[in-house]
Amino acid sequence: MAVLNKQHKNAIVHTQKSDFKRHFKRYWQLYAMMALPIIYFIVFKYVPMFGNILAFRRYRPGMGPYGTQWVGLKYFKTFMQDPAFWRAFRNTLTISFGNLIINFPIPIIFAILLNEVRRVRFKKVVQTVSYMPRFISTVVVIAILGEMLSPSSGLFNHFLQSVFGIEPIYFMNEPKYFRWIYILTDTWQFTGWTAIIYLAAITGINADMFEAAQIDGANRLQQIIHVTIPSIMPTIMVLLILNVGRMLNLGFEKVLLMYTPTNSAVSDIIDTLVYRTGLANQNYSYATAIGLFSGIIGVILVSSSNKVSKKFTGDGIY
């Protein structure tokens, strides 16, 4: 291939210009289509990326959007010494680890069990209903939760009181329940939806393998352990690695909705810290520095986990 390229190089150099002209003339409509979307990407995706420069410059109100003077790593040093930052950092890690440990396996288990349902119509009904929460706004999810867990009129407290005789608990306000509520609402919202991918993988398993297992005398549980799970292992691995890569991307809006001054010790995550220092207190440069820091960690996580995924499964996201 390389040799071939070399041989043709001279010929190509001669015709390159006219080739490009011909190429452009022939496909100009395709290039024209891209014009508007490319402008969109530059303005709304890439300009903000360069806007991160604000993290290294001092912002003064009314004096240009990207600051007035270079201050180097000043803001980074400041937040590194800021206990509020480390608290938010710890909270972010704790919630995302908990989320991964609980909400990664549940969709797999759900998909495997759903696949074992023999009645097709019932299976369809369960599937349809289990996707539904994915389409509900986080505002609605938290509002419903607030009502159900309300200490005065909520269904859940009423249930606890009448069945177990437990005094009403103000779940939404107590720091010790915050993480559980965060994680379990994620379970509620996304289990059915995430399971679609695993179900698709299970459907793709060759039926001969199950037959062979049956002939060997494997019962259904043994078939799951020895056929289904090993067969969907590549899918599981890719998704696990992707999830690790996206770990810092917590549902920021959900935390913002669940935030109360009482639970702030556990509910302040990096994103809400950026929101508070940046938009509420107009400390733009400082907030940009924190945002940039977590963005870079995110990129490192994604790209390294993608590399791991490619190495072990031959499949990645890009």
Added chain:
Amino acid sequence: MKMYRSKGNIIFDAIIYFVMIFVLLICLVPFLYMLAVSLSDPKAIINNEVSFIPIGVNVEAYKQIFAYPNFFRAYGNTIFYTLGGTSISVMMTALFAYPLSKTFLKGQKFAMKMVVFSMFFSGGLIPNYLLISNLGLTGTRFAMLLPFAINQFNLIILINFFKSIPNEIEEAALIDGLGYFGILVRIIVPLSKAALATIGLYTAVFFWNDWFNGLIYLNTDQFPVMLFLRNIVNGTSMLGDAAGSADKATIAISIKSAVIITSTLPIIILYPFLQKYFVKGLTVGSVKG
């Protein structure tokens, strides 16, 4: 041996059906409860009598929110953002996806790399905020529409779909004298209805549910209904606690439930019809992430 196996099977099935029914209940109960509360008599709510069936049917809460002029304005705003945002987004995504599906174009690879990179690294909250306000979009409805014109994930789903359309169809059209714009509009788009419906639904759900951008960019009269709901949730809970009046609090609860139901109903009604499209769309797109 056979006996044991069939007995095991029965237990196994029982466990599975138990889990499935549990999932059904968990997913449905919150909505049924909200519906029941929104339709119940305030007295029944106070006495904790309401579970899943409305008690002493009462549509007062709905009458109240319908009498509240801001509710209809917010609802109208949401419909506007959803329709406007979805049409802009589907159009822009298709316009970009079609050329990007042609690997022979110069710069196609580079453009793909730029798209993928922007999925993982972004400006973050503050630079985005400053951009929107420097463009003068703050306080205009465009702030809800323009920044979300293309979602990279949807774009990649569509590119993969366009790639799967056989080239021969296009070649025939090119020979017949149709340009690429003509091919996109008259051939590719009609052939891609399922894929376009999928990304259209994702986008519509995004715009319908969005509230945060409204919070930071818009004026009160431009608020979408989700932000309206969020303000009710925040405001009335404070009112309830401060006033300490049980009556006020329960009225607030039924109003909240009524807003929850009315703002969620369109999605719940629509989505079973579109389900067959989006499951396919997700499994096609998921392979590539």
